[in-house]
Amino acid sequence: MSDKLWGGRFTAKAAEWVDEFGASIHFDQKMAAEDIEGSLAHVKMLGKQQIITADEAQKITEGLELLQQDLLNGQLTFDVKNEDIHMNIEALLTEKIGSVAGKLHTARSRNDQVATDFHLWVKHRLPRVLDALDELQHELVQLADKYSHTVMSGYTHLQHAQPITYGHYLLAYFEMFQRDYERFEFNQKHTNILPLGAAALAGTTFPIDRAFVAEQLGFNQIYHNSLDAVSDRDFALEFLSNSSILMMHLSRMAEEMILWSTYEFNYIEISDDFSTGSSIMPQKKNADFAELVRGKTGRTFGSLMALLTTMKALPLAYNKDMQEDKEQVFDVMDTVLASIKIFTGMLNGLTVHEERMLESTTHDFSNATELADYLATKGIPFREAHAIVGQLVLQGIQQNTALQDMSLEVLQQAASVIDEDIYQVLDAKVAVDRRVSLGGTAPSNVQNEVQRALNILQERTL
Numbered sequence: 422m423s424d425k426l427w428g429g430r431f432t433a434k435a436a437e438w439v440d441e442f443g444a445s446i447h448f449d450q451k452m453a454a455e456d457i458e459g460s461l462a463h464v465k466m467l468g469k470q471q472i473i474t475a476d477e478a479q480k481i482t483e484g485l486e487l488l489q490q491d492l493l494n495g496q497l498t499f500d501v502k503n504e505d506i507h508m509n510i511e512a513l514l515t516e517k518i519g520s521v522a523g524k525l526h527t528a529r530s531r532n533d534q535v536a537t538d539f540h541l542w543v544k545h546r547l548p549r550v551l552d553a554l555d556e557l558q559h560e561l562v563q564l565a566d567k568y569s570h571t572v573m574s575g576y577t578h579l580q581h582a583q584p585i586t587y588g589h590y591l592l593a594y595f596e597m598f599q600r601d602y603e604r605f606e607f608n609q610k611h612t613n614i615l616p617l618g619a620a621a622l623a624g625t626t627f628p629i630d631r632a633f634v635a636e637q638l639g640f641n642q643i644y645h646n647s648l649d650a651v652s653d654r655d656f657a658l659e660f661l662s663n664s665s666i667l668m669m670h671l672s673r674m675a676e677e678m679i680l681w682s683t684y685e686f687n688y689i690e691i692s693d694d695f696s697t698g699s700s701i702m703p704q705k706k707n708a709d710f711a712e713l714v715r716g717k718t719g720r721t722f723g724s725l726m727a728l729l730t731t732m733k734a735l736p737l738a739y740n741k742d743m744q745e746d747k748e749q750v751f752d753v754m755d756t757v758l759a760s761i762k763i764f765t766g767m768l769n770g771l772t773v774h775e776e777r778m779l780e781s782t783t784h785d786f787s788n789a790t791e792l793a794d795y796l797a798t799k800g801i802p803f804r805e806a807h808a809i810v811g812q813l814v815l816q817g818i819q820q821n822t823a824l825q826d827m828s829l830e831v832l833q834q835a836a837s838v839i840d841e842d843i844y845q846v847l848d849a850k851v852a853v854d855r856r857v858s859l860g861g862t863a864p865s866n867v868q869n870e871v872q873r874a875l876n877i878l879q880e881r882t883l
Contacts, residue, residue: 441501444501444504444505445504445505445506445744445747446499446500446501446503446504446505446506446509447501448747448748448751449505449506449535449538449747450499450506450509451542451747451751452506452538452539452541452542452747453492453497453499453506453510454489454492455537455538455539455541455542455545456506456507456510456534456538457485457488457489457492457510458541458638459534459537459538459541459617459638460485460510460525461482461485461486461489461637462617462634462637462638463525463528463529463617463634464478464481464482464485464525465478465482465633465637466629466630466633466634466637467524467525467527467528467629468482469630469633470627470628470629470630472527472528472627472628472629473524473527477521477524480518480521481514481518481521481522481524481525483518484514484517484518484522485514485525487517488510488513488514488517497513500512505531505535506538507531507534507535507538508531511523511525511526527627528618528620528625528627528629529617529618529620529625530619530620530621530622530651532619532620532621532622532651532738532739533616533617533618533619533620533621533647533650533651534617536616536617536619536650536651536653537615537616537617537638539654539657539746539747539750540612540613540614540615540616540640540656541638542750543612543656543657543660543750543754544609544612544613544639544640546754547605547608547609547612547660549758550605550754550757550758550761551602551605551606553757553758553761553762553765554598554601554602554605554667554761555602555878555881556761556765557598557761557764557765557768558595558598558599558602558874558878559878560765560768560769561591561592561594561595561598561768561874562592562595562871562874562875562878564588564591564768564771565588565589565591565592565595565867565870565871565874566588566868566871567588568586568587568588568591568773568775569586569588569589569864569867569868569871570586570588570864571586571587571588571773571775571778571779572584572585572586572587572778572779572782572849572850572853573585573586573587573590573688573778573779573781573782574778574781574782574785574787575590575787575862581781581782581785581786581787582787583787583788583790583852584782584787584788584849584850584852584853584862585853585856585862586853586862586863586864586867587773587775587778588864588867588871589861589862589866589867592867592870592871592874594670594674595874597670598667598670599877600666601663601666601667601670604659604663604666604667605660605663605667607659608656608659608660608663611655611656611659612656612660613639613640613641613642614640614642614643614644614656615631615634615635615638615640615642615643615644616644616650616651616653617631617634617638618631618634618643618647618650619644619647619648619650619651620647621651621738621739622647622648622651622737622738622739623647623648624647631643647738648737648738651738651739652735652737652738652739652743654728654732654743654746657728657746657750658725658728658729658732660750660753660754661721661724661725661728661749661750661753662725664721664724664725664753664754664756664757665718665721665722665725667757667761668714668717668718668721668722668756668757668760669718671714671715671718671760671761671764672714672715672718674764675708675711675712675714675715675764676715678691678708678711678767679708679711679712679715682706682708686777686781687774687777688773688774688777688778688781689771689772689773689774690771690772690774691706691708691710691711691767691770691771692767692770692771692772693706694766694770695708695709695710695711695763695766695767695770696708696709696710697709710763710767711767713763714760714763714764717756717760720752720753720756721753721756721757724749724750724752724753725749727745727749728745728746728749728750731743731745731746732746779849779850782849783823783849784823786814786817786818786823786824787849788824788825788846788847788848788849788852789810789811789813789814789824791846791847791852791855792806792810792813792824792843792846792847793806793807793809793810794806795839795843795846796809796810796836796838796839799836799838799839800838801836801838806836809835809836812835813827813832813835816831824847825844825847825848829841829843
């Protein structure tokens with residue numbers, strides 16, 4: 422006969438290496454606190470509903486609270502022979518209070534128990550992600566305010582396109598992280614649903630009170646279908662999906678920070694706290710932490726793909742495949758929290774070379790659109806204006822002369838409608854100041870958007 426807690430109908434023991442393969446305790450022990458938390462609510466309900474006696478409920482509660490304290494003190498030891506965190510906690514509880522511990526599992530299954538533990542684990546940690554994002558957004562807003570008038574090159578296809586402000590650039594990432602914040606907020610809705618009470622897959626004949634358990638554990642919804650309750654991992658997939666989008670945003674910004682801190686760009690310098698050197702080249706200052714965030718993005722994407730693949734063909738209800746749902750989430754949670762913290766620190770210590778940023782706009786022909794728009798205001802069809810300016814740019818490249826450095830005579834040869842005021846129009850700072858359309862890069866707009874962003878952040882505290 423098997424010595425497992427579920428081994429009544431088994432006549433043989435599995436080999437040790439087989440037990441090792443099937444066990445999940447080496448990773449799901451991370452949910453020990455949640456397992457005890459769920460069990461405390463469950464036994465309180467069993468006692469309230471008189472499914473077990475008040476004395477039994479009291480003994481089990483006291484035993485669980487002792488285990489809770491042992492866990493806090495780092496004194497719990499788990500055994501792979503007990504497979505998972507649920508069976509380990511039950512075995513440890515039995516050591517504490519004897520066979521009455523076996524009554525704790527009345528009216529529940531490991532299927533709804535693990536789902537509850539997992540929901541609780543994610544539910545407890547999503548606020549940490551939101552808080553970390555909030556700190557990152559605060560840092561971006563402060564920088565955007567500081568550099569609302571700092572002119573730099575804007576890029577498309579990684580080629581100089583039009584002048585923008587650095588503050589405008591920073592607020593673009595504020596908006597991305599705002600959408601991330603909202604996605605994680607919504608993720609809470611689907612995490613905040615109680616599976617406990619679904620039992621193995623069909624519910625239970627015991628007169629349980631699921632609403633009471635939900636209240637005890639702080640869930641504001643209950644699964645209304647027992648099959649769905651034990652087989653749903655959408656909340657975990659949403660977390661991994663949201664994390665993948667967030668890490669993609671961080672990776673995009675990391676790429677720019679890496680590029681912009683190079684000798685060729687020299688727009689920014691990352692502080693020593695978030696840089697490393699070379700073991701052979703004394704002059705090196707490497708943006709290693711930005712590179713690591715960029716690299717960990719692939720790790721996060723892989724976790725999402727792994728769980729999607731695990732879930733894609735599973736029949737209802739629970740299947741052992743679903744044991745593979747947690748490691749990715751545990752790892753990505755650590756990765757996301759660390760990456761956001763690193764980024765907040767990098768931005769806080771950033772040195773911005775404003776003169777170098779402005780210099781990048783002076784001979785790059787990024788004011789060509791200003792000249793085309795100017796011609797359009799003089800009545801020349803934009804397509805014709807585009808062609809005229811294109812020819813002037815070609816001439817400027819061949820003669821190594823910027824548009825604003827060409828004589829009025831040369832400009833008028835291309836288009837007679839050009840007047841002296843063109844030189845003001847072609848100035849990068851003026852070009853930026855004039856971009857006042859909603860969402861545009863003008864410093865006045867940036868200041869307005871900084872205030873809007875501060876209002877968004879302030880509303881979270883109300």
